[in-house]
């Protein structure tokens with residue numbers, strides 16, 4: 001695993017489901033990534049603190065309880081203030097309404113996610129995305145920003 005690309009895996013604050021995270025952690029590991037799984041009901045500040053370590057090359061958000069849409073929007077807006085270029089994706093069951101799927105995807109993309117995986121073939125689409133992803137060298141956060149995140 002030494003030299004593997006580093007992935008941070010998390011969910012939104014309200015989401016208590018964990019098998020989606022376990023599944024993705026194992027799946028990403030099988031695809032050669034080193035995964036840090038922050039677990040269920042991840043507070044946004046925990047994600048920011050983990051990102052501030054300067055190791056993450058891909059942020060993966062998984063949510064299935066139906067709140068992934070709105071809480072995903074809040075999350076990515078916060079993340080993009082500090083990390084405009086970090087590859088960030090979200091997937092799962094992000095809304096309770098099938099009819100909203102297209103609008104949800106567009107809103108999440110417009111807010112800053114690079115990809116949104118909400119179709120039945122989410123895992124296959126994610127695999128294609130990963131195979132094309134060019135990982136950048138992790139960018140360290142300026143010391144002043146790091147201090148602000150800790151307080």
Ligand code: B12
Pocket residue numbers: 014015016017018019020023024060061062063064065066067089090091092093094095096097117122123126
């Ligand atoms: C087990 C379960 C629970 C358990 C969770 C236990 C635990 N610690 O994990 C308990 C009982 C606690 C629970 C609670 C609730 N649940 Co629940 N739960 C389920 C259930 C039955 C299985 C979920 C599971 O473990 N799946 C196994 C994993 C491996 O699969 P997965 O989660 O689907 O993830 C896959 C894909 O979604 C996708 N994926 C997921 N994330 C991502 C991310 C990326 C990037 C990609 C590419 C793909 C991807 O890939 C995964 C592998 O294929 C589902 C129904 C179902 N059959 O799916 C409902 C379900 C998820 N729950 C639901 C709901 C509504 C709730 C509650 C709100 C119920 C309530 N009124 O209290 C609460 C919410 C609690 C909370 N705060 O979040 C709804 C969500 C509705 C929606 N999104 O449209 C579901 C779909 C049931 C339903 N049909 O209504 N739940």
